[in-house]
Amino acid sequence: MPGRTAIMSNAGSSDRKEGAIQRVPTERAGQTNVPPGTESSYTLVVFVNDHPGAVDRVIGLLRRRRASMQKLLVGRSELPDVVRITVSVTDSEVRFDHLLEQLRKIVDVRHIVNLSTESVVARELALVKVNSTAANGSEIIELGHLFGAHAVDVTGDTITLEVTGSEEKIEKLVSQLQSYGIREVARTGYVAMTRGTGDNG
Template sequence: MSNSATTTPRAHHSNAPQGTEKIHTLIILVHDRPGAIDRVVGVLRRRRSMLQSLSIAPDTQNEVFRVTAQVKDAEVVMDHLVAQIRKVIDVQHVTNISSEQAITREMALIQVETATADSNTIIAASQPFGAVVIDAIPEAVTLEVTGDAAKIAEALATFQKYGIRDVARSGSVAIARNVATN
């Protein structure tokens, strides 16, 4: 046996050097029919995509859902993935947006213990994050923080010193940045 670890490459992946992956945001519009979302998620799973976030919500169009999937992979792999998603019968449209072109936000509900600090101290610590107090009981304060993943991570690190009871995160939603053309 060899001492070096062997890895099995994922199907349909390029020989792109490790570290060349980047975050891609896929915005997928899907007709609201039984099993439609399952088929889209099935493609992501079969392609063994490195999902970072998945969010599903109704779109502005009637009977259409907007799926926002953040995937970390190489450009070549993403091209194959987008082509496969487009083949799903209920998919109306797929857009692959690079992180530079995407405006992304995530929402987190963070329940912070009040055992080591009073509610006012915790609320004051939440102000730099633009947090909104959702609930306050003698044992904990629940805050809503909205922003990019880095802002959410920074907020979580700040509240960790007080003791976090629970966290619920929405996953990222995104919209394309409009780029002016000549």
């Protein structure tokens, strides 16, 4: 009839919703959840051709695979056309193995070294700027010497120390300098290679 609003019945709609198939997102291989405490730390050196976008593809894969990157350092290698990527990740063994498989499929990846299974030499460089006064300047420099650090900049109210060594060594020095008041810390992240005749490339 004119002017009458038709009322549509919703009867049975709740039943249809309850009976509907719920789509559960599936995880890709290598991305399954793992129990806490089963992850380990791994360090890789990835040698990549110095082509446009090559490094971005490696880093992009690490992000897509949800790898927990602790450190990432990109630099030149002994070959003029090869870039060296040092990366540390925390992951389960299964997901790490799958990550290696995926990295090897990237066209510009020439070689991968898993330093986690090798005897390596690893070093990191840090610059630490500390508050100083005329009274404690010598004390700060002497403290740095205990860790093999030396002053690279001295002003009326700051001292900047340069130190090279293991991550643990640098952490200890920074901890010891906290009482003086740290202005700034810059760290490179560590570089590493196999000991002796081990071939990284």
